[in-house]
Amino acid sequence: MQLTTLLLILAAMAVMSFMVGRQRAIGTAGGYRQIKTLHSLPKYYGYYAAIWCGIPGLILIAFWLAIADSVILDRVIESLPADLRNLPESQLSLVINDIKNIAVGQFASPDSRAELVVAADLYTALHSSARRILSGLVILLGMIGLGIAWLRLRPELRARNHVEGMVKLGLVLASTLAIFTTVGILASVLFEAVRFFQKVPVTDFLFGLTWSPQTALRADQVGSSGSFGAVPLFTGTLLISFIAMLVATPIGLMTAVYLSEYATRRVRTWVKPALEILAGVPTVVYGYFAALTVAPLLGDIGEFLGLEVASESALGAGLVMGIMIIPFVSSLSDDVINAVPQAMRDGSYALGATQSETIKKVVLPAALPGIVGSTLLAVSRAIGETMIVVMAAGLAANLTANPLQAVTTVTVQIVTLLVGDQEFDSAKTLAAFALGLVLFIVTLGLNVLALQIVRRYREQYE
């Protein structure tokens, strides 16, 4: 039986249980007019029955999905002849792949051995019998569950509270899912990064000044053993982020001040959505803009001034990234500035300060911690930004502070390392995970710090 069919059957059983439970509740109460003698509304008894019927089966299915395949594979491997069974792990996994492919009838490669075909048959047989057993168990569990619910169902049963508990459990599961995913991502990145650091020492990676990740494809190749000094990537990332913040911080802040202090309500209703549109432009579009509009423009200006501007300069990428971040800075700062109490402004006005004096001397200093926090959040955005730099910053890992030259960033290198056919255990590919880990740690640190600052600031005025 297919899994989808099984799930449908289970759902149908749950619906049926709902109706049975509801009906039974009304029955025990002694008719529809007597339902006020029940502890809960009849529908809660229905849900109660449906939960008893459906949930155990669902749990069983989830459990089966998690372990069945590996258990079955173990059995299949045991059945293989000794020479295959004792292969090293990497080759064994190839054999297993072959078996699976044969099992689904994809291709029986002509040189595959007869044992593999036998194993594939075993694999199929085990799977189908396992699924039969599963189906039987799930349906049985559903019926047992309904039976239990039926027996327990009494007018004084607190069905409503039980249902409440299940709802809460569901919500908790949903919210922990996001956390577990984050942890999972971190773990996988960490795992691969550790493998990288077994090949390349951490210190070489963190402090090396040369980045050229071309490793030899064949053992007899010479001259490209790969060099994984990530410093040029870090400086490139910092340079571009710095230029971006140089653009975004003043413009974003001034926008926020204008919007929160000067703008009339009419202006605000137009400008705020416009800024949100800016925030909603896909970054790949900013990428075109950087590569096709800004970069040539900078080149022309550079030529005019007698400066040499690389076609993929840090300046171009930084400028466009700055524009992308403006709405981010402005909307966060706007919130922070609005949180400064009006009484503070009134105090300043009452002493004869003008509006700009009040903003400069009272509002901004009072909002400063929050503004710093929001700027840090924007920095972490800039560091993690990928698409603009992929399109507009170069690939050359130059160690330079000159914004007119091409530099490359951590994110760009991760993309180039992983795009295309890759061997997943070469140092070159694993380097991407090490870079990802650094990126993750830095942005996480920045975010935590920024949120901490913003929160502390909020408390001050509550």
Add this chain to the structure above:
Amino acid sequence: MAVEAVRQDITEELGRTDNKVDLPSMSELASYVADQDTESGSEADSPTVGDYTAADPVMTVRDCNVFYGDTHALIDVNLDIGRNEVVALIGPSGCGKSTFIRCLNRMNDTIDIARVTGDLRLYGDDINARKTDVVLLRARVGMVFQKPNPFPKSVYENVAYGPRLHGLASNRAELDEIVQTSLERAGLWDEVKDRLEEPGTGLSGGQQQRLCIARTIAVSPEVILMDEPCSALDPIATARIEDLIDELSQNYAIAIVTHSMQQAARVSQRTAYFHLGRVIEVDTTDKVFTNPGHKLTEDYVTGRFG
């Protein structure tokens, strides 16, 4: 005259006798109000009881009206504030006391929907004129708020804020001098002289309010407006501020809004009673509290409502 105002008047009258009586409907009231408004000399137009002028006026207000959008918050208000005197503004909540004093230094400008008309003068200068320099006006007419609102800066910087803005000190020594005298006159110097660099927000509520007063007098205003300056303070801090007001009145004209009859009696020479946007009665504080000329004033000061 607002229909609601009449209705509320009646409610208040009834509240004291028998509130089981059916009130006339809004439409009945509206026709009644229309009649009243056409009659000359009706109660609506009746002049303020008592004498609203001062012998030696610093500020004069004539026919002041304030609108918040469609709400008529102040109606034909006349009132003077004399030199070296404390005027107490009393009246039930929402009667327009804050609105009134905010007219005197144009703080109502900060409210978009507020519109002020009338003839308001500070030593003959038109306060409300379009060409009036609001910034200068506010330096001449200082204001202390209900809730202490020191800036999140050091005690020193709080007091130095105004003098710095207006360039009152040409060097650090002069500024130090201004800060010290202001704090001394606000009666705060002894308590903070060793913690001038600590944040002003770290002081106690009463100290903060005195800091705000010091901040206000540091720019040497001619008038000080105080909007319930003691409502957030305990009795001891209140007493200190009251002493301070007494002292300050030797140099400044002061208008103080208060909800405490005792406080008005203690600190002020004249008292104005506000009711539903009008000044009902102005007279010497003594007279207002012992022998009020208007029924509403009497009801209020004897604590029958408000």
